[in-house]
Amino acid sequence: xxxxxxxxxxxxxxxxxxxYEDAYAVEAAAxxxxxxxxxxxxxxxxxxxxxxVDRFVHEPPxxxxxxxxxxxxxxxxxxxxxxxxxxxxxxxxARDGAFSSLLGLAIDHGRWRAMAIGDSCLFVVRSGKxxxxxxxxxxxxxxxxxxxxxSVARANQxxxxxxxxxxxxxxxxxxxxxxxxxxxxxxxxxxxxxxxPWAALAKATTQEAFSAFVDLLRSGGALRNDDxxxxxxxxxx
Amino acid sequence: xxxxxEVSRGNPSAFLFLIDMSGSMTDPYAGGKRKADSVxxxxxxxxSNLSIKCTKSEGVRDYYEVGVISYGKQVAPALGGxxxxxxxxxxxxxxxxxxxxxxxxxxEDDGAGGLTDIKVKFPVWFDPKAAGxxxxxxxxxxxxxxxxxxxxxxxxxxPPIVINITDGESTDGDPSEDAAAVRALETQDGNALLFxxxxxxxxxxxxxxxxxxxxxxxxxxxxLYSMSSVLPExxxxxxxxxxxxxxxxxxxxxxxxxxxELIRFLDIxxxxxxxx
Numbered sequence: 001x002x003x004x005x006x007x008x009x010x011x012x013x014x015x016x017x018x019x020y021e022d023a024y025a026v027e028a029a030a031x032x033x034x035x036x037x038x039x040x041x042x043x044x045x046x047x048x049x050x051x052x053v054d055r056f057v058h059e060p061p062x063x064x065x066x067x068x069x070x071x072x073x074x075x076x077x078x079x080x081x082x083x084x085x086x087x088x089x090x091x092x093x094a095r096d097g098a099f100s101s102l103l104g105l106a107i108d109h110g111r112w113r114a115m116a117i118g119d120s121c122l123f124v125v126r127s128g129k130x131x132x133x134x135x136x137x138x139x140x141x142x143x144x145x146x147x148x149x150x151s152v153a154r155a156n157q158x159x160x161x162x163x164x165x166x167x168x169x170x171x172x173x174x175x176x177x178x179x180x181x182x183x184x185x186x187x188x189x190x191x192x193x194x195x196x197p198w199a200a201l202a203k204a205t206t207q208e209a210f211s212a213f214v215d216l217l218r219s220g221g222a223l224r225n226d227d228x229x230x231x232x233x234x235x236x237x
Numbered sequence: 238x239x240x241x242x243e244v245s246r247g248n249p250s251a252f253l254f255l256i257d258m259s260g261s262m263t264d265p266y267a268g269g270k271r272k273a274d275s276v277x278x279x280x281x282x283x284x285s286n287l288s289i290k291c292t293k294s295e296g297v298r299d300y301y302e303v304g305v306i307s308y309g310k311q312v313a314p315a316l317g318g319x320x321x322x323x324x325x326x327x328x329x330x331x332x333x334x335x336x337x338x339x340x341x342x343x344x345e346d347d348g349a350g351g352l353t354d355i356k357v358k359f360p361v362w363f364d365p366k367a368a369g370x371x372x373x374x375x376x377x378x379x380x381x382x383x384x385x386x387x388x389x390x391x392x393x394x395x396p397p398i399v400i401n402i403t404d405g406e407s408t409d410g411d412p413s414e415d416a417a418a419v420r421a422l423e424t425q426d427g428n429a430l431l432f433x434x435x436x437x438x439x440x441x442x443x444x445x446x447x448x449x450x451x452x453x454x455x456x457x458x459x460x461l462y463s464m465s466s467v468l469p470e471x472x473x474x475x476x477x478x479x480x481x482x483x484x485x486x487x488x489x490x491x492x493x494x495x496x497x498e499l500i501r502f503l504d505i506x507x508x509x510x511x512x513x
Contacts, residue, residue, distance in 0.1 A: 043294050
């Protein structure tokens with residue numbers, strides 16, 4: 001099955017580009033894709049989100065094997081990402097770990113399989129309709145406190161029961177859209193009002209066009225001011 | 238729409254703590270500790286939590302300005318060390334200048350079903366010095382004086398949150414009017430919020446986020462309740478998520494909260510919105 005993918009992103013307005021703490025990875029040959037949203041209240045969230053998406057597209061976890069999949073990254077984190085700084089708050093913050101959502105998608109033998117922790121979302125669009133919204137399917141389900149995957153093991157005790165997975169078959173011309181929470185919430189609000197948000201996103205064919213579109217939505221109050229990421233996959237006819 | 242401003246470095250928020258350090262605060266409280274020591278621990282813990290919350294990879298981001306005013310023998314700014322004399326300091330300044338950093342041991346889940354002792358840093362900004370009367374009116378006047386220019390300079394910010402912690406009766410008159418003047422300060426996002434924590438010696442079970450005067454044991458508790466702001470929706474939701482029974486009438490008023498509850502009360506009360 002052939003598919004093409006594009007990925008666009010925009011930092012939260014008022015923040016610098018290097019303060020963007022979402023992450024995405026596209027491994028077109030293997031047909032694996034991931035987005036992650038590093039929690040802004042944690043330190044080194046960007047690095048943790050990057051680590052998760054990179055490993056997902058290169059060595060995806062076995063179904064039900066997420067705990068084992070995360071463990072070596074936590075070990076690497078404990079070894080490598082301790083700040084050299086001696087400030088008391090840097091030390092305390094490092095002990096708390098970094099947190100991130102993770103949404104991973106793999107396409108294989110005409111089917112898609114996805115796993116998610118937190119509120120980054122996948123939408124499968126076919127023939128002008130949302131065929132599947134995962135893991136959230138209503139705009140009201142977004143909260144400020146999603147369950148997130150941590151870089152320290154002790155903080156993940158409650159995560160394992162919250163891992164969601166889903167799968168389905170694919171047809172030619174299907175669109176798969178992966179996005180972090182602010183854009184996903186906007187997407188569901190639009191769909192609930194009978195509009196076609198996937199068509200609006202399809203018009204953003206360059207990074208500049210996507211940034212301009214995000215600015216427009218934010219200035220009208222339709223899009224929450226947050227780091228914003230979109231991976232858009234089109235299945236060939 | 239009120240109390241919806243996003244807290245950012247461009248539009249920071251402010252917290253001002255008013256701490257009763259009158260002579261009666263040396264009385265023992267829950268757990269046998271002196272009231273003054275329990276309150277100081279709570280304030281230090283809260284300043285530590287706020288600093289850590291604002292810590293990012295590159296350092297501490299100035300999402301907040303924070304001040305501590307103690308009232309007793311004197312009414313004066315009470316942060317120690319290099320911050321002595323400042324009524325409001327940026328959170329990065331606070332984080333970088335505790336009066337000292339102690340090391341304490343705490344038990345922590347080891348992630349494998351057991352507990353492990355870990356050493357944690359416990360910074361101290363505020364040391365209790367309890368003596369004298371309870372000039373609460375004067376404390377509110379200093380809060381007003383501190384925050385009036387702040388709201389003028391931060392028109393688009395989430396309004397300041399003032400948290401008054403006391404064991405009871407004002408000795409320089411009825412503080413209602415001075416408290417009302419503090420609550421009347423406003424940004425475009427709403428009026429300043431005034432929360433009161435009553436560390437009473439009186440009988441009565443602890444109440445957090447009270448929503449009625451009935452059931453409060455004495456006139457001082459009732460007076461402090463009447464001076465407390467109704468919780469805005471965001472803070473009310475936070476309290477609800479943490480399992481507190483709250484209603485639309487709930488106020489930022491805590492009665493006889495123990496140390497752990499006091500810290501939770503302060504933690505919820507200083508979470509005007511998250512920083513996403």
